[in-house]
Amino acid sequence: MIDLSTDNRVAIEARCRTLGWLGTNETIKALAPAGEGNMNRTLRVTTDQRTLVLKQSVPFVAKYPQIAAPADRIVVENRFYDAVKNDGPLSMRMPARIGFDADNRLLALEHVGSAGDFLHLYDGGFSDVQGRGYFTGLVYWLWRLHAHQGVDVAAFENREMRALNHQHIFVIPLMPANGAAIAPGLEEAAARFAADEALSNIAAQLGDIYLGKASHKSRACLLHGDYYPGSWLHHDRLGVMVIDPEFAFFGPAEFDVGVMLAHLTFSGFSQQDLMGTLRSYVTPPGFDYNLAIRFAAIEIIRRLLGIAQLPLKANAEQRITWLNTARMMIG
Ligand SMILES: Nc1ncnc2c1ncn2[C@@H]1O[C@H](COP(=O)(O)OP(=O)(O)OP(=O)(O)O)[C@@H](O)[C@H]1O
Ligand SMILES: [Mg+2]
Structure with missing residues (x-):
């Protein structure tokens, strides 16, 4: 499974390109933590064209690796995006989903806003x-x-x-x-x-x-x-x-x-x-x-x-x- 960390840019870029999440000429300029999450690995990916978010579930709490956590939680999260995708009032208030990589338990979302959470x-x-x-x-x-x-x-x-x-x-x-x-x-x-x-x-x-x-x-x-x-x-x-x-x-x-x-x-x-x-x-x-x-x-x-x-x-x-x-x- 790919390691979703800020120092793994080359592998992350290659995987995103294979998945069609990045255009052929699009390159990653910066990787940074997306926010203050605990459970999962989340990265803000800045390319030369836009910003996206990658979120990965690991079989433990990302911030406290000694605590086990259900590995497939991102699968449920992805299903939720599926379940609401044809309901405009619901999906318009969620980030657009760019894709899901089941092998790497990796969800790609549009990066929304600039002022963080509530x-x-x-x-x-x-x-x-x-x-x-x-x-x-x-x-x-x-x-x-x-x-x-x-x-x-x-x-x-x-x-x-x-x-x-x-x-x-x-x-x-x-x-x-x-x-x-x-x-x-x-x-x-x-x-x-x-x-x-x-x-x-x-x-x-x-x-x-x-x-x-x-x-x-x-x-x-x-x-x-x-x-x-x-x-x-x-x-x-x-x-x-x-x-x-x-x-x-x-x-x-x-x-x-x-x-x-x-x-x-x-x-x-x-x-x-x-x-x-x-x-x-x-x-x-x-x-x-x-x-x-x-x-x-x-x-x-x-x-x-x-x-x-x-x-x-x-x-x-x-x-x-x-x-x-x-x-x-x-x-
Ligand atoms: N699509 C997005 N656009 C912009 N920022 C985002 C996006 N998704 C996540 N973030 C940022 O990353 C943070 C962590 O994301 P998220 O809450 O999905 O992760 P988590 O690991 O499930 O967190 P928690 O442990 O709090 O449940 C968010 O609070 C937010 O600041
Ligand atoms: Mg969470």
Whole structure:
């Protein structure tokens, strides 16, 4: 398998040319990290004619090679691009796909935007009018996805990625002394949550729904699976684009909605803002608001007490307020 690293330009250029991803006279001028990702290898490739992104999955977490990870996650990501390619409103808000090289687990995408992702939301939120426009686009994209028909369900089992995420969302955050680098001042709250049996029981039920072991009332649909500001990119013309569907699966829409709501909470949205947001989301049949709120709550908890921490600016007091609110949301 080709090594997707900045010092392997000659081999990468040769492979891209063989695959028809580069024109005969097109040459690579520079290779650089595409962004701040953890899971995969991602490179920004500047040629003498344009810029593209190469993304490769390896059988471990690219940033932490000692941690194993499902090797075929890029295959699922590629399938997602396939599944939405004929749906204009969905595909127009994702980078154009240049190609997929199954042998090298390599996906080539158009490079979009120049201003990076939306993780800055945690440091100010959608405060300006333009920001609200971005947000409408994101909610519209999500309901279009959840309404998307004709999906090959078996192609989106994504078992191994779901098993990995299940541990990180529903199990590890509520384990005592779980080794997570939680913010100083949250120790007491972490211990209190770990000792809360009712909470653990509900987390286990939600985890079963996530894994498809327990049913949900809503019509199952294709989910993005990781719908948070790290998967949203600024785009000069469209405002916002969506990337990184490697956790996609066929399941409850409430999961994507809940995750989004959790991250809008971290971005400073008030309860009223959140309700306003949901008004522009057209729910799939049987959509259960309580389930979405519970998924939102567990996402809040796991981002504060689990391994996958966020670049939040909030102090301990604010974090404890969020945790207590999440506990109330769980019911
Ligand atoms: N098509 C693209 N255009 C521009 N930048 C991109 C594109 N795809 C990825 N990037 C940049 O590379 C970063 C990592 O990409 P991506 O999120 O797909 O990788 P990942 O390894 O799955 O990351 P994570 O570990 O956060 O899930 C993005 O945050 C973004 O900054
Ligand atoms: Mg990812």
